[in-house]
Amino acid sequence: MSSPLARLVGEFSRLPGIGPKTAARLAHHIIKANKAEAEALAEALLEVKEKLFYCSTCFSITDVDPCLYCSDPARDHRQICVVEEPFNIQPIERTGEYRGLYHVLLGALSPQRGVGPDQLRVTDLLGRLDGVEEVILATNPDVEGEATALYLARLLKDRNLKATRLAFGMPVGGDIEYTDEATLARSLAGRRAV
Numbered sequence: 800m801s802s803p804l805a806r807l808v809g810e811f812s813r814l815p816g817i818g819p820k821t822a823a824r825l826a827h828h829i830i831k832a833n834k835a836e837a838e839a840l841a842e843a844l845l846e847v848k849e850k851l852f853y854c855s856t857c858f859s860i861t862d863v864d865p866c867l868y869c870s871d872p873a874r875d876h877r878q879i880c881v882v883e884e885p886f887n888i889q890p891i892e893r894t895g896e897y898r899g900l901y902h903v904l905l906g907a908l909s910p911q912r913g914v915g916p917d918q919l920r921v922t923d924l925l926g927r928l929d930g931v932e933e934v935i936l937a938t939n940p941d942v943e944g945e946a947t948a949l950y951l952a953r954l955l956k957d958r959n960l961k962a963t964r965l966a967f968g969m970p971v972g973g974d975i976e977y978t979d980e981a982t983l984a985r986s987l988a989g990r991r992a993v
Contacts (some may be wrong), residue, residue, distance in 0.1 A: 804830070853885075856927070858903040858920050860885040868901050875899040877932040881924060881951065883907045883939060887975040891937065894984040899935070902927065907943035908950060914943075916950065925954065933961045935990060940965075941972050952993035963990040 804826055811822035829837055853859070854866035861867070868874060868888070878899030882888060885903050904919040928934075934955055938944035948964055955962040966989030975983070 853903075853905075857901045858885070858905055858923070859888055859901055873898070876930060878935065879924070879927065879931055879933075880935040880937050882937050882975065883944065883947070884976075887937065887939075890975050890978060890980070890983055891987065893980050894987060896984045896987045897935075899933075904938075904947065907938055907947040909943045909946075919947075921951070921954070924951075925958075928958060928960060931960065933963060935987075936962060936964045936993060937975065939974055940970070948993060962993045964993045965990050 807826040807829065808819070808822045811817055811825045812819055814822075817825070829840070832840075850862050851860050852862075852864070854861045854864055854869055856865045856869040859866050859868060863870075875898050878897075879902050880891060880897060880899055881902045881904060882891070883904050883906060885905075888901050888903070891897055891901075902920065902924045904921065904924070906914055906919050908914060908916065908919070924934075934951070936948040936951055938947045952962045952964075965986040970978075978986075
């Protein structure tokens with residue numbers, strides 16, 4: 800492979816879920832695209848890096864601070880839904896079942912990868928609990944997500960707060976991002992105490 804092509808394949812390969820074959824297909828798609836399409840992609844990538852950042856309150860991705868969720872007076876400030884990543888918010892929003900606030904941990908506990916509570920936004924969550932009646936633990940139903948939910952449930956129990964967990968209508972080992980709206984709506988409606 801030529802050096803620019805090898806570099807592009809290498810960069811695509813660094814993206815999550817993109818293996819060498821998919822990276823090569825993406826790179827070849829860029830080669831086939833006209834210059835305007837390639838420039839539009841490059842500009843979109845740069846614009847995301849220049850204009851988007853984490854909300855200083857909930858850590859969702861935004862272009863205003865505080866974000867639209869945190870600054871919306873119509874949202875229920877007595878509930879906080881805790882998710883692992885910013886992209887977990889949109890599937891929950893699409894259900895139309897939840898109108899509270901969010902808190903993004905920016906990961907999940909994973910001792911194997913060296914991710915402990917100090918690498919997550921746990922302290923920020925604990926600082927937001929005044930006036931909150933319920934914290935919904937919407938971490939993924941995998942080993943790391945379960946460990947994170949149990950850890951948070953213990954912390955919340957010490958503060959006499961109601962901690963609930965999404966019901967297991969979602970597949971174990973699945974991601975919230977890929978769960979259909981009907982399943983996610985049932986999971987929200989059937990959440991249980993931890």
